[in-house]
């Protein structure tokens with residue numbers, strides 16, 4: 497494997513890892529609708545029937561034929577398949593969602609009708625009070641493209657179209673390894689030891705990006721042998737192994753030598769971005785020939801999260817078989833410094849109404865205070881400074897509405 501470490505441009509690095517992920521996306525499988533949430537459509541979603549499949553009343557009332565008054569001859573409830581209404585001057589009581597009998601000329605709302613004995617009078621509204629077959633979609637119409645993420649809305653649509661199973665790609669499986677003998681997993685930091693601030697959150701962030709991830713493993717002992725066997729074991733079950741720390745070439749930074757020993761190939765080996773430039777993505781051959789991925793997240797905690805949003809998010813989009821993530825834009829309200837030839841990812845809070853970006857404080861690469869209060873990162877392009885009023889790309893943290901403190 498090459499060990500050349502010329503940093504790749506941030507934009508180029510993202511599209512390179514996305515393409516590598518897409519090329520290695522797992523094959524399509526059919527899964528029951530109840531298991532499809534979080535998967536990705538492997539084929540376009542086309543409706544298997546007209547929607548609705550038959551004419552349905554949109555109100556509770558009277559399905560009438562011809563001019564009134566109408567003689568009541570029956571009742572149709574939702575779920576039934578009614579006989580035709582053959583005679584003018586007749587009506588059947590009808591429920592919302594019930595199939596309209598053939599021959600019906602209007603539906604009269606119950607609250608706009610008067611029934612006296614077996615006769616109904618009233619004036620139906622001018623616009624039809626039923627849903628025509630194919631009004632929402634025609635049989636065979638493409639409703640969503642291949643590559644669309646399956647969410648609960650999509651599952652509901654697929655059910656209404658008549659699907660029992662969907663052809664999907666499963667979510668990528670991820671594993672997390674934490675490196676660093678200096679890390680404590682409980683208690684107060686001190687005497688040279690710091691708390692591991694990545695092992696718990698990184699799997700949680702990965703799940704936010706749609707990957708399946710179990711709890712982290714580690715801290716893995718700072719020896720080359722321990723690194724190689726931990727990576728090998730993690731790769732047995734994962735499409736992607738994220739490691740934290742050891743991306744540089746310090747005395748106990750074993751990631752690069754471990755990759756070499758495992759026959760890894762760099763997709764990206766360091767990125768021209770601050771913070772987080774030693775981030776990397778490599779492929780490692782999998783047992784079935786489909787490549788597995790390793791993402792090396794730098795040890796500085798904020799830098800690790802920058803690597804997640806910069807490289808792991810597009811890699812996972814590729815592995816899902818989804819489109820390359822497009823970045824929204826924000827407007828800077830304050831000056832944000834550039835980082836020379838490097839892209840600067842600057843932590844900001846974003847006003848949800850006017851999309852203005854407000855820099856937060858405590859943003860050193862070893863700090864998490866700023867990150868915990870931010871929505872994501874404003875992107876300051878190489879060779880530029882973020883001037884107030886500038887519209888720049890924004891890399892969101894995968895937060896749900898209302899989650900930002």
Ligand SMILES: Nc1nc2c(c(=O)[nH]1)N[C@H]1C(S)=C(S)[C@@H](COP(=O)(O)OP(=O)(O)OC[C@H]3O[C@@H](n4cnc5c(N)ncnc54)[C@H](O)[C@@H]3O)O[C@H]1N2
Nearest residue numbers: 676691692693694740741742743744749772794795796799
């Ligand atoms: N000679 C140079 N040294 C460093 C450079 C450089 O250019 N030349 N770059 C610095 C930058 S930038 C980064 S980022 C780090 C990346 O280092 P590693 O990925 O090798 O990470 P470590 O050395 O293992 O740790 C760095 C730092 O982060 C702390 N750490 C590690 N893991 C965790 C964790 N899970 N939770 C909390 N904190 C963690 C670790 O204690 C160190 O303080 O390299 C710089 N050095």
Ligand code: MOO
Nearest residue numbers: 771772773799861
């Ligand atoms: O680039 Mo390093 O990530 O500043 O800490």
